[in-house]
Amino acid sequence: MKILGEYINPRKNLAESFSAYRFLWILLITSALMDFLSTVHFMGTKCICLEANVLVRFLAYQYGIVPGVFIGKLLQLISAVGFSSLSFRLSPLILFSLTVANLIAVAVNLLG
Secondary structure: OEEOOEEOOHHHHHHHHHHHOHHHHHHHHHHHHHHHHHHHHHHHHOOHHHOOOHHHHHHHHHHOHHHHHHHHHHHHHHHHHHHHHHOOOOHHHHHHHHHHHHHHHHHHHHHO
């Protein structure tokens, strides 16, 4: 695949990312699971309308709390895979940023 004049091999980039940054992938999946659980708890005990993420709020209203939050987390993980496929070099930044965002969301869900 060629983007902006540069050849990119998405499969190779993703395979290298999984291999080189395995710990970051595990952290991302763990933080996504924690965010999923804390968001479901937050929405179940308080209100869907208090969810700050517009897409997750919409999905929760359309499909229910658990399926909506699950779809939102699944989309986040798909985006991590997609961006890591496009750039092996930027994979750590992408994975770390998403992990931090998930951990902030967990803190807000549990403390807010």
